[in-house]
Amino acid sequence: MSFILQFLSRFRDSLTLLVYLVLSFLMIISSDAKIVEGLRSTTLFSIGIVGEFTDSISAYLSLREANHKLTEENTRLAYENFQLQDALLENIRLRKLIQFKYKTQYDFIPAKVIGYSPIDIVTGILLSSEDIGEVTKNSAVMTSDGLVGKIVKLSGNSAICQILLDPNNRVSVRVQRNRELGMIAWDGGNGLFLEYIPNTVEIRPGDVLFTSGYSQIYPPNIKVGTVIQAEINTEQLFQTIQVKPSVNFNTLEEAYILKAEQN
């Protein structure tokens, strides 16, 4: 007994480290376990409250500037609206002619970006909204520029959104010009790769990518990014295609969470 106590006392530094390493490893491999999920919810809830508080202060301080920008934006949008009214009427008329039913299948729930994932690479953003209770896990998140990511965790009024730059994230996309299907993945920096496009397919810089809709998560036709470089690999089956995301993740302030309408 005294030998064990002596051993524990002598190596307690190393044993403590060993315990932490084993615990960390167990948590990594059981990340969906209830205790880990509970820990995540509690932390997100607490940090979400702090985030909302700091956000409300900065929002208050920048009200004048925001108001000025909104007035400018409002004028511009009003002008655009006049231009589009004609097109809309024509569109409705034509849809009636060919008996199309115009329908939006999603509600857009606005959410504020209150923080970023605290590890070295940006893998997620923290969102806050009073209506977040209506949202479910895996709901798509977008802005007017395009796709942001999906919701992976909800707690209180806050949520973690896994963005396209997360190493785990994969999105099925379609090239607008030639309807080719591919997969979007993180490129290790602030960009994306378009994967699984065969060397025989022509991809040009400037080609626009949209979500394909072949997913339970992302609805079709949301802009994802633009091809900036396509390189054919003679030794491989697929091309190396670099894509610039349509959303600038560093300047995100607000996003919309898509909620499927209940029929």
Added chain:
Amino acid sequence: MNHEQKYYLTLLIIFGIGSVLIQSFFVPYLEITIWRPDFVLVIVLLMGKRFGPIQGSSAGFILGILMDSLTSMPVGISAFPKSIVGYLSGKMRSVGVSGTMYIVWFVLMILIHEIIVYSFLQFKTDLPFAKLLYSRVFPDTIYTTLMFFVVSFFLKKYFTED
């Protein structure tokens, strides 16, 4: 609970949790191209250096778990390397390193931390580790090292033994 333990907990709550909040809310504004400093790692290193290996690894584990809870990555990915560097930082205290070796030791610990983090992340991507090494690990190590010296300069009085 003795005075030293109370002081450890106070620093862990104020600077530890504070660093997680700073990392989440303010560090994105310090981003240079794609590189960011890790303030939580800086606090873990300072805690280990001030209090020893057990407290260093404990700080690393607790703060790492908090960080992981705010990401979409599996919980434990940051806690694992931070426990190791907290421990190593505490060990440095007993070895009594000073001068140039002191700087080299800390750079080495930050580098070890980054290598472990990106080794985990590499399993989640199709990217070669060599690319992550030069595009992420080395620049992040340099940035965090610079921030380590800045932060330790300003918080010197709290992390120095009287």
